[in-house]
Amino acid sequence: MNDLELELKQMVIDVLDLEDMTPDDIDASGPLFVEGLGLDSIDALELGLALQKHYGIKLDSDSEETRKHFASIQALARLVARHQPA
Template sequence: MFEQEVKEMIIDVLQLEDISPDDINAEEPLFVEGLGLDSIDALELGVALQKRYGISLSADSEDTRRHFASVRALAALVETQRKQ
């Protein structure tokens, strides 16, 4: 699973200095509740995912919203895209 790697990338990309990977629950929402990220954070994460893993994302896609729901969902996306 790429969950740990995704957690570290979120912390690195968004410069969340007061959070460690262990503080992030893989099943909690990334936006509003949970980690409390916003749309700017989503954009930065999307760019980082595209650069690091070559993943293509559509900004207004319902699938993209689902993938960004939690660390676990993002990790599953990375895993699926890497196998293609």
């Protein structure tokens, strides 16, 4: 699980151009949007695209489910783990 979290943190940093940030700066359980890391709606779309490209996961952009998956790195890791072959 930790490897996947690290991988997702690095993906977030790379696709969202988070200059000068390292995976250690991101709290895996902390909120990604607004008051947490400070990501915005364009970042959400960009992240959705990255999940599709990297893991083949397609999310509905305005569903309540998607909000839950985007809550934190840990929530994203649970989503990606479910989609990966065992």
